[in-house]
Amino acid sequence: MNLSLEGKNALICGSSQGIGLAIAEELALLGANCTLLARNEDSLKLAILKLDIALRQQHHYLVADFSKPEEVASVVRTHVAANPIHILVNNTGGPPAGPIVDATPEQFLNTFNQHLICNHLLTQAVVPGMKKEGYGRIINIISTSVKVPLKNLGVSNTIRGAVASWAKTMSIELGAFNITVNNVLPGATTTARLEGIVKNASKNKNISEEEVAEEMTKEIPMRRFGNPSEIAAMAAFLASPAASYVNGTSIPVDGGRTGSI
Secondary structure, eight states: OOOOOTTOEEEEETOSSHHHHHHHHHHHHTTOEEEEEESOHHHHHHHHTTSOOTTOOOOEEEEOOTTSHHHHHHHHHHHHTTSOOSEEEEOOOOOOOBOGGGOOHHHHHHHHIIIIIHHHHHHHHHHHHHHHHTOEEEEEEOOGGGTSOOTTBHHHHHHHHHHHHHHHHHHHHHGGGTEEEEEEEEOSBSSHHHHHHHHHHHHHHTSOHHHHHHHHHHTSTTSSOBOHHHHHHHHHHHHSGGGTTOOSOEEEESTTOOOOO
8 A cells, every 4th residue: 555655745734733733743644745824823933843864855845824824825826836736634623512503604704715615725825836746645633513414503503514515616627637626524533623622512411521521432432532633634635646546535533322213
């Protein structure tokens, strides 16, 4: 199985921590030159030091705020002019939790911009280079909510579903150019976001964080949360030559939690 990414350039969004950083670390181990993209430069400076350079990979970072799509697009366009991207990982933190009936139009618009619009602008920026190179992998880190909506995540469920439809359409249009578009759907994964969810539930239910975590993991057949490295492993496979005929799919990495086929 050919998993080598030596000589490939990867752009990983939201990669100063959590799942995004884990993906960058895995891609670097497979030989990719990684460009990290996030809004906190101090965190990026620390993150880039964690990337493997055994194959003389050259890593970079870009600073941009996903609440400003045009800023993100401008920074990336400048970068790809000299560094064509073979692998794009779209990854952005989710919106605040809450019932959909209470969501404001601004919450929908802000989340739509941070997710779908940023994904679209980044894809537009990198696709010309992918076509020229004859190799492209676009990987969207979304959520299992695109298969089964999650409780109390109304805005997230809505926008993530839109991203999945956008990705499927893009996969149809780009497949002929050896560019694949796939979605990774993480389940409950040990990240800062999950820690926040557990803490909020602990306060609301007046129970310990350990009890909240136990309740949550009971709903997962594997009886535990996932690790960012496990999400990264799937993303790395989809980025590799080995996944050359995998296109237009949404793959849960959730320990079997999603209640659908």
